[in-house]
Structures are given as structure tokens and as C-alpha cells.
Amino acid sequence: MKNSPPLGSEFSQLDPAAFVVDPELIHALDAHSVSVPCKAERVLFRQDEPAVGIFIVHKCPVMLSMMSQDGHSLLAVQARPSSLLGLPGVIGNQPYAMSATAGAGAKVSFVSRDDLTALMQSDPALSLKILDLLAADVRGTRKTL
Secondary structure (H helix, E strand, C coil), rough: CCCCCCCCCCCCCCCCHHHCCCHHHHHHCCCCCCCEEECCEEEECCCCCEEEEEEEEEEEEEEEECCCCCCCCCEEEEECCEEEEHHHHHHHCCCCCCEEECCCCCEEEEEHHHHHHHHHHHHHHHHHHHHHHHHHHHHHHHCCC
């Protein structure tokens, strides 16, 4: 997608707190994750790519962005530590709705779709926490409409 100025005078902003997850859930997921080296800027995933797993942000900077189909910037937000990225796409078997880029020095880990699915099947309490998180995401989206 081409780089274009954002629509309006500023980027649309999401509440970064919307991505922050219960520490107990982060701990459970992190036990099944692999570290993602971020010595330099690194694209974690791109908008419209197949969702292959989720990313846990432990230390920033990590930037989320979304572009329109004609290449205009729709939003940009910096994730916070304890953010969980990519979950709706993974659970819904849909492409990532946004792009995520980690800056140099960020600490991020990754849980594959298969590992997340197995973990959810083996731990119903964790599955309920993930459903709660997705429901909160839906409620937050509805409030902005």
C-alpha cells in the first residue's frame, strides 16, 4: 500500500488500553510462546496477511496501524506492555485487520495459531478469558460507532 497522508489532520486513534490483557492470561500464554528478536525495527504482521498467531507485547515500542484500500492512513496507535495483538484474526480465521511493527529494543513473544488452539481446548478457563477479551473488543468498537 502506498504511503499517503492520513485522512483528516491527524491519525485516528484507538485506545491503547483496549489491547491490554489480564496478567494471568498473559502468563498462561507466555508459557507457550517463543521470543521474537527485535534488535532493529521489525514487522510483526501486515494488514490483510493470514493470521498465523498472536503476539504478546512485553516492552514497547510496538506500533499498530491500519490503511484504507486506497492507501490512506486510517489509524495509528502505540501498543502498551501486556498487549495481545492479532487475536481476532486468529480466532476468526481471518487476515490481520491491522499491521504491527516492533521498534528496536521491543520485547515481544509469539504463540502460533495451533498452539493457541491446543491451549484453549485443554484449558476452558483460559478459553473463557479469551472470549471475555474478544467481547470487550466488540463492546469497545460499538462505543466508537
